[in-house]
Amino acid sequence: DGWAVAGPGPWxxxxxxxxxxxxxxxxxxxDGAxxxxxxxxxxPPDTxxxxxxxxxxxxxAKGLLHAERSVATGQDIRPRGQxxxxxxxxxxxxxxxxxxxxGLAAAAGYDALPAVPRPRVDILVLGDELLAAGLPHDGLIRDALGPMLGPWLRALGAEVAGPRRLGDDARALRDALxxxxxxxxxxxxGTASGPVDHVHPVLAELGAELLVDGVAVRPGHPMLLARLPSGPSGAHTAGRPEGQRDATAEQRKESPDGPYLVGLPGNPLAAVSGLVTLVEPLIAGLxxxxxxDAYRALVHAEVHGHPHDTRLVPVVHRAGRAGGRDHVAPLRYNGPAMLRGIAAADGLAVVEPGGVRSGTEVEILDLPWAPATPWTEGCFT
Known part of the structure; x- marks a missing residue:
């Protein structure tokens, strides 16, 4: 707050x-007011x-205003077009x-913005051996992916439904798809070829187009990407009252194709590989x-590689010492069933077959969050 003045003072x-x-x-x-x-x-005009x-x-008493500092023309006035x-x-x-x-759009006078809707994602958790709560027992293990996938996908900008736990029921999977x-x-x-791995047979039964059937990466090689066919009118709108379709469903009417499906392996870190390499770019495209964009960074230690496949290894960024370059440090707990390393990571290093030596530049894929814990020589590494 202050005073608008015209001409030289006092005013x-x-x-x-x-x-x-x-x-x-x-x-x-x-002038003079x-x-x-x-x-x-x-x-006011002429200020x-x-x-x-x-x-x-x-x-x-005198009705006069005196400036206690020098006054520059135009000071503290926001001109049009600033x-x-x-x-x-x-x-x-x-x-x-x-x-x-x-906020910027509102300030410029817009009441609405045309926007691409958030991609809608359904999560289906397969496996009779998975527990939703409590301690593992008698061959049953906790479902680690169900709690992890929803927040991860929301961080990528998706609108997420689920997770729905279907067990190893092929009919339930078919109906859900x-x-x-x-x-x-x-x-x-369920993406491999075991006796209760139903993803491939159900996709074939539905007439899905298999776009990616396995990737030469460890962990995560059984991941897959498919495109489901569009069913009869309304086949992909179960649970919605007639006439109430969301924007993405309306867009799908323009296309003969149905939704995409990404089949993640059941091992948690293997599933992370699929999230970063298949799900994330697909959601961005939708x-x-x-x-x-991937980028390159120095790796601070030797990283063993797979003989034939690329490895994705959890890493954390570290600042270089005085005069040194920033680099990434590989995290020790990086087996396909492990989450201890990725819980402290902020990226995945792309390690070519055969491995890399310390001081080598490697490609880095970022994770959609800051590291969960400061890098230490402690329990995460």
Whole structure:
């Protein structure tokens, strides 16, 4: 708050509330005059400058305002076009709509923004051996992927339903796939060729197109990517009242294809490999965003490789010592069934067949969060 002044001082003023925010000034400000003005209010025409209240002295008895500092023309006045010009692009197409983007759009006078809806993802957890609560016992183990996948996918910008636990029931899996209205279905387990691995047979029964059937990566080589066929009208809208389809379902009517399916291996770290290499770029594409760019960093220790396949190894970034380069340190607990290493990681190192020596540059795939714990020589490493 302060004073709008015109011309050189001292300035004559009249007692009163002055000009408040949200109220346009009635008249131009005559030379030698001052008027109180609130922050955010529109300045009167012919205003020379605004003087902050703490930088001025108002002599109420004489009705004169004196500046206690030098006054520069235009000071503390936000001119039109200061932040953007008329017709200037504020937000390019493809920008992620963050809270700050919403604020900018509102400030510019927009009531709504055209946006690609968040991709809808269904999570289906397979396996009779999985427990949803309590301690492992009698050959039963805790489901680690169900609790992990929802937050991970939301961090990638998806709208997530589930997880739904189907056990090793082929009919339940078929029904879930046939009635899903999601853009993407993520399954856990059942992608190999064991007696209760039903993903491949059910996809074949539904006439799905298998786009990726295994990847030369460890852990995670049994991962798969498929495209389900579009069923009869309404086949992918189960659970919604007739006539109530979401925006993504309306978009799907334009395409002869149904939702995508990513089959993640049941081992937790193997599933992480599929999340980073298949699910993340697929969600980015469905949302109209570019996939993340990999980059290279020095690895701080020797990393053993697989004889034939690429390895994805959890790493954490470390600042270099004085004069040294920043680098990544591999984390020790990196077996396909382990989550101890990835829980402390902030990236995955792409290790070529045969491994790499300490000091070698490797490609890094970021994880969608900051590291959970400071890097130490402790229990995570």
């Amino acid at each position: 004559a003023f009249v007692a009163g509330a002055g000009i408040l925010a949200g109220h346009a000034p009635a008249t131009a400000l005559p 001052a008027v109180r003005i609130a922050t955010g209010a529109r300045v 020379t400058a605004v003087i902050r209240s703490e930088h001025a002295y108002a002599d109420e 932040e953007c010009r008329s017709g200037e692009q504020l937000v390019p197409a493809g920008t992620v709509v963050t809270p700050a983007v919403l 046939a009635t899903s209205d999601a853009d993407l279905i993520v399954t856990t387990g 949302a109209g965003r570019p996939a993340q």
